[in-house]
Amino acid sequence: MNDRAQNHSLGHAFLVLLKRDLLLAVRNRGELANPLLFYFIVATLFPLGVTSDPQTLATMAAGVLWIAALLATLLSLDNLFRSDFDDGSLELIMLSPYPSTVLVLAKVLAHWLVTGLPLLLATPLLAVLMAVPDDARGTLWLTLALGTPVLSLVGAIGVALTVGLRRGGALLSLLILPLYVPVLIFGANAVGASAAGLPVTGQLYMLSAFLILALSLAPLATAAALRISID
Amino acid sequence: MNQPILTEATEPMLAATGLACFRGDRLLFENLDLGVAAGQALQVRGPNGCGKTTLLRILCCLTTPEEGTISWYGRTVGSRDPDYLRDLRYVGHADGVKLALTPRENLRVAMALDTRVEEAALESALADVALEDFMDVPCQTLSAGQRRRVGLARLVLGGPRLWLLDEPFTSLDAAGGDIVRGLIEGHLQRGGCAVLTSHQPIRIDAARSTSIDLAT
Amino acid sequence: MWTFFHKLGSPRHFYRISGRLLPWLGWLTALLMAGGLYGGLVLAPPDYQQGESYRIIFIHVPSAWMSLFVYVVMAAAGAIGLVWHMKLADVVAAASAPIGASFTFLALVTGSLWGKPMWGTYWVWDARLTSELVLLFLYFGVIGLHAAIDDKRTASRAAAVLALVGVVNIPIIHYSVEWWSTLHQGPTVTKIDAPSIHVSMLVPLVTMALAFKLYYATVLLMRARTEVLERERASAWVRELARGT
Numbered sequence: 290m291n292d293r294a295q296n297h298s299l300g301h302a303f304l305v306l307l308k309r310d311l312l313l314a315v316r317n318r319g320e321l322a323n324p325l326l327f328y329f330i331v332a333t334l335f336p337l338g339v340t341s342d343p344q345t346l347a348t349m350a351a352g353v354l355w356i357a358a359l360l361a362t363l364l365s366l367d368n369l370f371r372s373d374f375d376d377g378s379l380e381l382i383m384l385s386p387y388p389s390t391v392l393v394l395a396k397v398l399a400h401w402l403v404t405g406l407p408l409l410l411a412t413p414l415l416a417v418l419m420a421v422p423d424d425a426r427g428t429l430w431l432t433l434a435l436g437t438p439v440l441s442l443v444g445a446i447g448v449a450l451t452v453g454l455r456r457g458g459a460l461l462s463l464l465i466l467p468l469y470v471p472v473l474i475f476g477a478n479a480v481g482a483s484a485a486g487l488p489v490t491g492q493l494y495m496l497s498a499f500l501i502l503a504l505s506l507a508p509l510a511t512a513a514a515l516r517i518s519i520d
Numbered sequence: 521m522n523q524p525i526l527t528e529a530t531e532p533m534l535a536a537t538g539l540a541c542f543r544g545d546r547l548l549f550e551n552l553d554l555g556v557a558a559g560q561a562l563q564v565r566g567p568n569g570c571g572k573t574t575l576l577r578i579l580c581c582l583t584t585p586e587e588g589t590i591s592w593y594g595r596t597v598g599s600r601d602p603d604y605l606r607d608l609r610y611v612g613h614a615d616g617v618k619l620a621l622t623p624r625e626n627l628r629v630a631m632a633l634d635t636r637v638e639e640a641a642l643e644s645a646l647a648d649v650a651l652e653d654f655m656d657v658p659c660q661t662l663s664a665g666q667r668r669r670v671g672l673a674r675l676v677l678g679g680p681r682l683w684l685l686d687e688p689f690t691s692l693d694a695a696g697g698d699i700v701r702g703l704i705e706g707h708l709q710r711g712g713c714a715v716l717t718s719h720q721p722i723r724i725d726a727a728r729s730t731s732i733d734l735a736t
Numbered sequence: 737m738w739t740f741f742h743k744l745g746s747p748r749h750f751y752r753i754s755g756r757l758l759p760w761l762g763w764l765t766a767l768l769m770a771g772g773l774y775g776g777l778v779l780a781p782p783d784y785q786q787g788e789s790y791r792i793i794f795i796h797v798p799s800a801w802m803s804l805f806v807y808v809v810m811a812a813a814g815a816i817g818l819v820w821h822m823k824l825a826d827v828v829a830a831a832s833a834p835i836g837a838s839f840t841f842l843a844l845v846t847g848s849l850w851g852k853p854m855w856g857t858y859w860v861w862d863a864r865l866t867s868e869l870v871l872l873f874l875y876f877g878v879i880g881l882h883a884a885i886d887d888k889r890t891a892s893r894a895a896a897v898l899a900l901v902g903v904v905n906i907p908i909i910h911y912s913v914e915w916w917s918t919l920h921q922g923p924t925v926t927k928i929d930a931p932s933i934h935v936s937m938l939v940p941l942v943t944m945a946l947a948f949k950l951y952y953a954t955v956l957l958m959r960a961r962t963e964v965l966e967r968e969r970a971s972a973w974v975r976e977l978a979r980g981t
């Protein structure tokens with residue numbers, strides 16, 4: 290098979306796997322709303338549990354929404370490889386002659402489209418509920434747009450490491466938490482700075498850098514971890 | 521443990537030398553040699569837990585052996601050799617079938633991961649495993665035997681020369697078993713080779729099959 | 737030369753050699769530790785700003801240095817085990833993780849104890865404490881992953897991948913937290929500046945740093961020996977050892 294045909298087929302494999310995961314998500318419609326629901330619930334619990342005073346709420350809003358998005362992603366990550374692992378499809382993917390890093394990227398992209406994107410679309414509504422200042426709303430959305438893919442990409446590494454374990458759930462959170470810290474810091478901070486009228490270009494550049502780093506390295510680590518998990 | 525079983529007749533297509541493998545701290549086997557020639561089936565026998573599945577997984581590079589090498593047509597196979605992977609099909613204990621998808625969709629995905637095939641080829645593969653009436657219903661509604669056959673359908677697509685089958689007859693009734701046996705024999709006749717494990721005796725043409733027992 | 741490395745890589749030879757090395761390392765560690773503590777607690781003069789309470793830096797700073805050093809060693813050993821399938825590298829990585837976690841914990845506790853007289857509170861989300869805390873979680877993750885996977889070989893490989901991902905993250909975490917902290921830093925937070933440290937304090941500090949390194953080496957060898965025995969328990973030489981021949 291010449292190179293051009295091979296690349297063409299790799300693209301085809303990527304798309305077919307992406308479509309498969311999206312199709313599976315749609316057919317398991319019951320599970321689809323869970324991350325979004327969780328996002329809403331966590332965000333709503335904060336004004337109820339802490340304070341409903343708009344001034345105080347506005348100062349913590351960015352952080353709360355970021356944490357809620359982070360937890361919602363964490364919740365939804367567990368199924369990224371689990372069902373494939375259980376029914377033998379993961380082995381099929383790993384036995385493909387195509388590079389597993391690309392195939393892993395397809396699955397992670399599907400995960401983000403099903404989890405991160407809805408969160409992103411729901412954020413403007415939640416921003417209003419949480420009294421996020423007007424000028425900061427755009428920054429909030431932008432930081433989440435840059436940050437949620439990183440959460441999916443990096444989280445996939447943790448999932449790949451624990452997919453073979455019987456009770457890997459709690460361990461997963463422990464593994465991923467330290468890796469999420471920088472994203473959270475820059476994301477939440479950018480919104481705070483924007484609300485105070487300060488420039489946010491530095492933070493946005495950092496988030497973009499994280500995204501590029503994650504896009505290039507995370508699938509490699511994930512594929513290596515998967516190979517170890519199914520050994 | 522020393523079981524050099526190389527066929528006397530022809531040059532081996534698949535050969536493995538010096539394989540050793542651990543599971544936990546148990547040494548499953550060591551110094552294991554095997555070879556399969558074109559048109560031959562190698563049956564791996566042994567009691568439960570003696571490493572039949574592990575051996576098969578080593579042969580398709582899912583599991584890394586402690587020691588030993590595998591060669592395909594005389595060429596040593598590295599751990600992720602795409603040409604080797606393209607030339608083999610592995611059907612393990614699990615069917616590799618997503619329940620929410622139809623057999624046609626499952627097959628389409630399985631093949632896209634390997635090589636491109638025409639839609640018509642998918643349909644003929646499903647007909648080969650007697651599932652032509654069930655092509656577009658979710659696999660959830662199929663019986664265990666039917667799902668097994670969906671998983672086995674990908675064997676006939678793309679022309680892989682090596683079939684690695686782990687308990688292929690599980691869940692299959694007599695008719696299903698005959699179908700699969702027919703598929704294997706057809707494959708061997710066309711010059712392919714197969715390595716399979718099974719608890720039941722595989723009633724394949726004796727001239728074409730050798731066996732290896734891991735219990736010794 | 738290669739035979740030396742090959743021998744070193746063999747668990748059996750490692751066991752023998754480390755057994756002979758251990759008493760010397762142990763005594764040297766104890767000596768340096770005693771010397772450093774004497775220099776730091778008795779000989780060094782009180783700090784003009786903080787009085788006597790600064791003396792905890794002789795434990796705190798070396799612990800913090802070791803917490804990072806051990807992580808890098810663990811990640812490097814993991815990488816070697818992953819790439820070259822060297823059993824001893826896996827053993828070193830597995831044995832180092834709890835030691836590194838202990839150093840991190842010690843750094844956190846001593847930092848916290850120091851914080852009370854300095855800042856009036858046991859905990860402050862300043863850059864260094866926070867990144868040390870995240871480092872502790874990284875260690876817990878590696879230890880947890882090791883414990884969760886039954887097959888030691890697979891466990892080591894998975895933990896190595898995790899440690900390597902963490903190593904890429906350590907500078908990111910450190911700088912992001914520092915950046916975050918400097919934005920929140922109040923005027924009341926003060927830091928001890930290393931370059932302007934007096935030589936009478938510097939010498940005990942360096943001695944303690946060296947002592948901690950040797951302590952790590954000693955405890956690592958001890959843990960590694962146990963780990964080797966456990967991993968190789970099916971082999972002949974271990975069974976002979978157990979029988980007491």
